[in-house]
Amino acid sequence: MVPAAKRDGGADGEWVENPQPGSRVAAQARELWRYRELVGFLALRDVQVRYKQAAFGVIWAVVQPLAGALALTFVFGRLGRLSSDGLPYLVFAFLGFSVWTYLATSVTVANVSLVSNSALVTKVYFPRLAAPLAAVLPALLDLLIALGITGVFMVYEGIAPGAALFALPLFLVLLMLLALGVGLLLATLNVKYRDAHFLAGLLVQVWFFLTPVAYATSLVPGRWRDLYVANPMVGVVDGVRWSVLGAPLDGAALGSAVLGTLLLLTAGVTYFLRSERRFADVI
Numbered sequence: 001m002v003p004a005a006k007r008d009g010g011a012d013g014e015w016v017e018n019p020q021p022g023s024r025v026a027a028q029a030r031e032l033w034r035y036r037e038l039v040g041f042l043a044l045r046d047v048q049v050r051y052k053q054a055a056f057g058v059i060w061a062v063v064q065p066l067a068g069a070l071a072l073t074f075v076f077g078r079l080g081r082l083s084s085d086g087l088p089y090l091v092f093a094f095l096g097f098s099v100w101t102y103l104a105t106s107v108t109v110a111n112v113s114l115v116s117n118s119a120l121v122t123k124v125y126f127p128r129l130a131a132p133l134a135a136v137l138p139a140l141l142d143l144l145i146a147l148g149i150t151g152v153f154m155v156y157e158g159i160a161p162g163a164a165l166f167a168l169p170l171f172l173v174l175l176m177l178l179a180l181g182v183g184l185l186l187a188t189l190n191v192k193y194r195d196a197h198f199l200a201g202l203l204v205q206v207w208f209f210l211t212p213v214a215y216a217t218s219l220v221p222g223r224w225r226d227l228y229v230a231n232p233m234v235g236v237v238d239g240v241r242w243s244v245l246g247a248p249l250d251g252a253a254l255g256s257a258v259l260g261t262l263l264l265l266t267a268g269v270t271y272f273l274r275s276e277r278r279f280a281d282v283i
Helices: 020-034 036-051 059-081 090-112 120-123 130-135 138-157 165-192 196-209 222-228 232-244 252-282
Strands: 004-006 015-017
Touching: 004 120, 015 130, 020 036, 020 222, 036 130, 036 138, 059 138, 090 130, 090 138, 090 165, 090 196, 090 232, 130 165, 130 232, 138 165, 138 232, 165 196, 232 252
Parallel strands: none
Antiparallel strands: 004 015
16 A cells, blocks of 8 residues: 655645656656756756857867867877777767767756756746756757767768768767766755765766777777676767767677666666655755
């Protein structure tokens, strides 16, 4: 028997049955759809704030990954002479760094999405999942621009995409869901413990070196490969490179990316929903 609970905001003496966990997730999904305009508004507001009074505007969407790719090319491509699976290193690094920039930016913004919207959380009803969901959408604009620049590099280098390009949207969705799962975990922690902000920064730094942004997955020794591909970003980054540049894609890395993303997303949603009732009290 499911215990009964009083409906928030209901009349005195009105009692309703708590929903089962599974039905609660479905109810949250329906609520998010009803509040889809709010999600779009929050995402658009973040885009406007990011580029408001910026001297170069959306050009930063190109400058940031390009600067990172040039630094990686000099250090790892020229000095370290690391393998890029036979691809021009600058294109290889630019695409990988663009994908990584999306994840790092989205996780960082999602981490503070509830705290930065504390006025809404404490005074207005809306599905709290809307805040971290909106936080992972704006960086998609930067990523799409970077993908367009990747296309220019490919034309210059004489690289033609194959049929695998049609799989690119699937990897982008996987990337967004991974960022959302990690962002939900960190956002929930950040409401309770404000030093979770530092945890997010440390996580992003360490995660970068464990992801094949500056180097190819093929460089990882065989005895460490199984452990290495447990990182879901390995399959995501390699999957994007495979679909766009025709780079190799390890089946184990792809499977781990899908499984790891689903596990992190499930854990993030579960932890978030179990904690959201206390957000207004502690935020």
